[in-house]
Amino acid sequence: MVTKTSKLQAVNTLLSNIGQAPTITLDTVNPQVNMAERVLDEVSTDVQAEGWVFNKESGYPLHPEVDTLEIAIPENMLRADAPQGLLMDVVVRQGKLYDRVVHSFQWNSTQYMDVTWLLTWEDLPESAKQYILIRAANLFAMRATGSTEVAKYSEREEANARAALIQYECDQGDYSIFSNGEGMNPNRSYMPLNTLMRY
Numbered sequence: 001m002v003t004k005t006s007k008l009q010a011v012n013t014l015l016s017n018i019g020q021a022p023t024i025t026l027d028t029v030n031p032q033v034n035m036a037e038r039v040l041d042e043v044s045t046d047v048q049a050e051g052w053v054f055n056k057e058s059g060y061p062l063h064p065e066v067d068t069l070e071i072a073i074p075e076n077m078l079r080a081d082a083p084q085g086l087l088m089d090v091v092v093r094q095g096k097l098y099d100r101v102v103h104s105f106q107w108n109s110t111q112y113m114d115v116t117w118l119l120t121w122e123d124l125p126e127s128a129k130q131y132i133l134i135r136a137a138n139l140f141a142m143r144a145t146g147s148t149e150v151a152k153y154s155e156r157e158e159a160n161a162r163a164a165l166i167q168y169e170c171d172q173g174d175y176s177i178f179s180n181g182e183g184m185n186p187n188r189s190y191m192p193l194n195t196l197m198r199y
Helices: 007-016 031-048 126-145 155-173 192-196
Strands: 056-062 077-081 090-093 096-099 111-117
Touching: 007 031, 007 126, 031 126, 077 090, 126 155
Parallel strands: none
Antiparallel strands: 056 111, 077 111, 090 096
16 A cells, blocks of 8 residues: 655655754644745645646536626636637636736636646645645755755755656556647647638
């Protein structure tokens, strides 16, 4: 049975990286523990913002509010974008979905977006946890001591952890040169009938 890395274990790894004693709880006033947890969360957000198969969804429905017709973006949603092929240009502004084509926050219907979520530590796959952990441990060591030489993990270990995460991405995403993993062909080949189409 594979043992999953808890957030407490991850924080204790960051602490041990600078020679600090482990903590038995994250609910503490200890500044080193609080700093370690903040760095872990910061790196986790940074890594997840790249968008991986485990935290991305296509065609996710976002519903406008009945009274304002605005679409509020959940706090744990890192990114929302229109699917490729749609004549839309959307961004997130002021915590709401904004249409840059018509310059408006208002929507008349449910919008189906490609979204990237910020998952909790417990919901991350183990390969993502390990990569985040190593990056965070090195960053925490540098911030806590002001020295780059105390970092326990080498660039090679960090690169290996990222490679493991990319391998997980490839395995889970079922990518190929013919498909993007969602049954779609990302590289449309030329079709003669398209020359007859008029928009």
